[in-house]
Amino acid sequence: MVFKIQSTDKKSKARTGTIQTDHGEIKTPIFMPVGTAGTVKSIHQRELESDINAQIILGNTYHLYLRPGLDVLSQAGGIHKFNGWNRPILTDSGGYQVYSLSGTRKIKEEGVTFASHIDGSKHTFTPENVMDIQRTIGADIIMAFDECTPYPCEYKYARKSMEMTHRWLKRCCDRFDSTEPKYGYGQTLFPIVQGSCFKDLRLASAEKIASFNREGNAIGGLSVGEPAEIMYEMTEIVCSVLPWEKPRYLMGVGTPANLLESIALGIDMFDCVMPTRNARNGMIFTTEGIINIKNEKWKSDFSEIDPGLPSFLKNYYSKAYLRHLVASKEILGAQIATLQNLTFYLWLMNEARTKIEEGTFSEWKDLTVKKIMTRL
Amino acid sequence: MVFKIQSTDKKSKARTGTIQTDHGEIKTPIFMPVGTAGTVKSIHQRELESDINAQIILGNTYHLYLRPGLDVLSQAGGIHKFNGWNRPILTDSGGYQVYSLSGTRKIKEEGVTFASHIDGSKHTFTPENVMDIQRTIGADIIMAFDECTPYPCEYKYARKSMEMTHRWLKRCCDRFDSTEPKYGYGQTLFPIVQGSCFKDLRLASAEKIASFNREGNAIGGLSVGEPAEIMYEMTEIVCSVLPWEKPRYLMGVGTPANLLESIALGIDMFDCVMPTRNARNGMIFTTEGIINIKNEKWKSDFSEIDPGLPSFLKNYYSKAYLRHLVASKEILGAQIATLQNLTFYLWLMNEARTKIEEGTFSEWKDLTVKKIMTRL
Ligand SMILES: [Zn+2]
Ligand SMILES: [Zn+2]
Numbered sequence: 001m002v003f004k005i006q007s008t009d010k011k012s013k014a015r016t017g018t019i020q021t022d023h024g025e026i027k028t029p030i031f032m033p034v035g036t037a038g039t040v041k042s043i044h045q046r047e048l049e050s051d052i053n054a055q056i057i058l059g060n061t062y063h064l065y066l067r068p069g070l071d072v073l074s075q076a077g078g079i080h081k082f083n084g085w086n087r088p089i090l091t092d093s094g095g096y097q098v099y100s101l102s103g104t105r106k107i108k109e110e111g112v113t114f115a116s117h118i119d120g121s122k123h124t125f126t127p128e129n130v131m132d133i134q135r136t137i138g139a140d141i142i143m144a145f146d147e148c149t150p151y152p153c154e155y156k157y158a159r160k161s162m163e164m165t166h167r168w169l170k171r172c173c174d175r176f177d178s179t180e181p182k183y184g185y186g187q188t189l190f191p192i193v194q195g196s197c198f199k200d201l202r203l204a205s206a207e208k209i210a211s212f213n214r215e216g217n218a219i220g221g222l223s224v225g226e227p228a229e230i231m232y233e234m235t236e237i238v239c240s241v242l243p244w245e246k247p248r249y250l251m252g253v254g255t256p257a258n259l260l261e262s263i264a265l266g267i268d269m270f271d272c273v274m275p276t277r278n279a280r281n282g283m284i285f286t287t288e289g290i291i292n293i294k295n296e297k298w299k300s301d302f303s304e305i306d307p308g309l310p311s312f313l314k315n316y317y318s319k320a321y322l323r324h325l326v327a328s329k330e331i332l333g334a335q336i337a338t339l340q341n342l343t344f345y346l347w348l349m350n351e352a353r354t355k356i357e358e359g360t361f362s363e364w365k366d367l368t369v370k371k372i373m374t375r376l
Numbered sequence: 377m378v379f380k381i382q383s384t385d386k387k388s389k390a391r392t393g394t395i396q397t398d399h400g401e402i403k404t405p406i407f408m409p410v411g412t413a414g415t416v417k418s419i420h421q422r423e424l425e426s427d428i429n430a431q432i433i434l435g436n437t438y439h440l441y442l443r444p445g446l447d448v449l450s451q452a453g454g455i456h457k458f459n460g461w462n463r464p465i466l467t468d469s470g471g472y473q474v475y476s477l478s479g480t481r482k483i484k485e486e487g488v489t490f491a492s493h494i495d496g497s498k499h500t501f502t503p504e505n506v507m508d509i510q511r512t513i514g515a516d517i518i519m520a521f522d523e524c525t526p527y528p529c530e531y532k533y534a535r536k537s538m539e540m541t542h543r544w545l546k547r548c549c550d551r552f553d554s555t556e557p558k559y560g561y562g563q564t565l566f567p568i569v570q571g572s573c574f575k576d577l578r579l580a581s582a583e584k585i586a587s588f589n590r591e592g593n594a595i596g597g598l599s600v601g602e603p604a605e606i607m608y609e610m611t612e613i614v615c616s617v618l619p620w621e622k623p624r625y626l627m628g629v630g631t632p633a634n635l636l637e638s639i640a641l642g643i644d645m646f647d648c649v650m651p652t653r654n655a656r657n658g659m660i661f662t663t664e665g666i667i668n669i670k671n672e673k674w675k676s677d678f679s680e681i682d683p684g685l686p687s688f689l690k691n692y693y694s695k696a697y698l699r700h701l702v703a704s705k706e707i708l709g710a711q712i713a714t715l716q717n718l719t720f721y722l723w724l725m726n727e728a729r730t731k732i733e734e735g736t737f738s739e740w741k742d743l744t745v746k747k748i749m750t751r752l
Contacts (some may be wrong), residue, residue, distance in 0.1 A: 005516070037700070037701075037704050037706055038697070038700065039701060039706050039707065039708040041707050041708070042707040042708065042710075042711070043708070044692070044708065044711060044712075045692040045693075046688055046691070046692065067703065067704055068675075068700040071676075072675060072676055072696060072700070075676045075678070075698070076676075076678055076694075076696065081699055082678075082694075082696070082700075083690075084691070084692030084693050084694075084697065107633065127638055205412070205421065210438070219404075229466070299448060299453045300448055300452075301448075302457070302458075304454055311423055313424070315460070316420070316421040316422065316460030316461075317421075317460050318452075318458075318460075320444070320452065320458070321414075321458055321459055321460065322424060324413070324443065324444040324458075325413075325415060326412065328413050328443055330413055330415050330417065330418070331415075331417050331418040331707060331710060331711070332415040332416075332418065332419070332420065334707060335418070335420060335707075335711070336420075
């Protein structure tokens with residue numbers, strides 16, 4: 001993996017760049033659609049490529065490990081061959097899903113034991129086997145096994161958890177560096193900064209994580225319920241420590257406004273279920289603002305869903321039709337809403353890159369955040 | 377509407393033709409994908425047009441009447457403007473759905489009262505208002521309001537029901553002929569032959585229906601549980617009476633084999649939920665036979681879903697991936713399976729037309745039926 005910074009904004013920490021992987025180039029800042037089980041829900045791979053213009057998608061280690069399972073994935077020759085997505089893929093470490101299985105999971109120094117949500121079978125994730133699992137899944141970028149603390153979190157717990165995450169990172173790196181990719185293309189490991197919402201812990205974690213000198217770095221444990229101001233504050237502190245010349249990935253973020261504000265703080269990569277999950281509940285992001293398509297007011301609105309976005313959707317569908325589909329729980333409603341939201345998110349990242357390159361990012365951001373977060 | 381027969385098979389009653397409507401031409405024999413609520417479930421309009429090559433789709437009057445409702449449809453300027461499908465649309469009369477609401481519906485000479493499955497509200501369908509409703513929905517081909525008898529059915533009930541269907545048809549025609557299309561394009565009314573599985577009733581009904589001298593004729597009350605042989609027998613009897621020079625529509629049929637056998641009896645149009653509904657349960661129709669994709673045997677089969685069918689699916693997806701999606705209840709599983717099944721059904725109709733034109737239909741049909749109905 002090679003990251004090159006191409007241009008920087010004068011009034012903020014925003015920058016554009018490229019990440020070169022063996023599955024092609026990613027232009028940053030970038031949003032990664034979430035493809036939990038090897039599929040971005042309700043979206044064809046052809047649409048991801050040609051309509052949404054996704055450059056990289058995310059897969060969830062926990063889900064892929066349980067289903068289809070490592071035997072199928074390795075027989076296929078890795079996730080790209082399995083799901084037909086030939087551009088870059090990033091996998092999370094599975095930790096986040098496992099922790100949310102509260103009641104069934106136990107966190108120890110060695111690792112985490114948990115019960116499958118599918119059949120109740122018992123499994124253990126350790127820093128070592130999560131590296132092996134992600135090697136076998138075959139993502140281009142794989143994530144360290146960490147503990148993501150909830151919000152709010154006691155200082156004492158946050159510190160202990162962060163320290164374990166650091167010890168786990170050492171074990172992740174040792175295992176990763178002593179193993180080879182399985183399918184002939186390169187893989188790279190991103191460590192994750194933790195430290196909850198405590199400045200000193202975030203600083204300490206960022207310094208520790210930076211010292212591992214990996215090819216890219218991630219910020220975890222944010223966007224877990226804390227106020228946006230705290231999220232930005234922590235992001236800013238961490239970005240001041242993480243090396244400038246390496247990509248920075250803010251995990252699980254966020255709204256369109258969160259993305260633009262975090263780009264201004266020096267973030268290059270994002271993922272979030274919001275544009276996909278909320279689409280299925282009728283929340284539509286557009287260049288003109290946010291629509292709750294279930295609202296009665298759209299019932300006879302035959303205008304196109306988003307006049308500002310170039311998309312094949314405008315050749316076929318109106319707001320009223322989308323409202324009818326979502327109200328009727330028709331699958332096509334989820335398909336249209338998800339396609340709109342992801343097309344919008346990727347369009348927004350492309351706009352941000354252009355504005356950074358043109359030197360007009362900061363002014364554009366302030367105007368755009370107001371517009372796109374308006375409730376229509 | 378203008379129907380022209382283009383070629384006829386020498387060894388069977390099969391024929392090819394064209395139906396000209398104000399929304400374009402339909403080449404027959406044709407299969408009409410079912411788009412219950414104005415959407416063919418899990419399929420984008422773009423895919424229907426460009427990948428599946430559907431020429432006409434079906435909508436359900438019962439569903440469209442309840443949701444989005446006639447006010448929205450008339451404000452939109454009809455169903456085509458509402459759902460973005462600019463090719464021909466046929467609507468059923470709503471009868472079939474209403475009868476299946478057993479317990480809540482009452483059939484009388486005047487019409488049928490029923491309770492909405494959505495909110496329990498009470499409604500009445502009569503021959504007259506069903507014509508008005510279909511005028512307002514705006515389909516190109518609309519269906520007479522009939523009673524579809526179940527199988528098995530007592531002779532006495534079948535005869536009484538058929539006679540009421542005939543009286544209702546008179547009322548349908550009177551209303552239809554004294555009203556105008558609402559959106560500037562033509563609409564045509566197809567009457568429906570009933571008579572359950574009784575030869576004399578089918579003959580009598582076909583003669584009565586033919587005497588109304590509409591632009592096309594339909595055969596209802598088949599594919600409701602009777603053996604295929606009886607369905608073919610009834611179809612053959614009815615086709616011997618219905619005018620040769622008008623399109624014949626066999627409602628609710630059927631499997632790929634049913635389609636080819638019925639084409640040989642002189643049928644021009646079909647609809648059925650099988651390729652769409654069964655797709656969502658993992659039943660995949662291919663040029664090589666029928667696949668139950670949930671079966672363990674496909675778990676590590678990385679071959680393409682249907683090597684014999686030109687489709688974008690082959691650029692992305694394998695049987696193993698489709699199995700994973702269907703097993704995981706992922707929406708994309710329904711999308712791929714439905715797209716495959718409809719592409720196959722429309723491909724099969726295209727093949728049949730070509731073989732009829734080439735004069736090789738009968739031999740091809742016998743070989744093809746065996747192949748495509750094989751359980752893989
Ligand atoms: Zn998120
Ligand atoms: Zn059917």
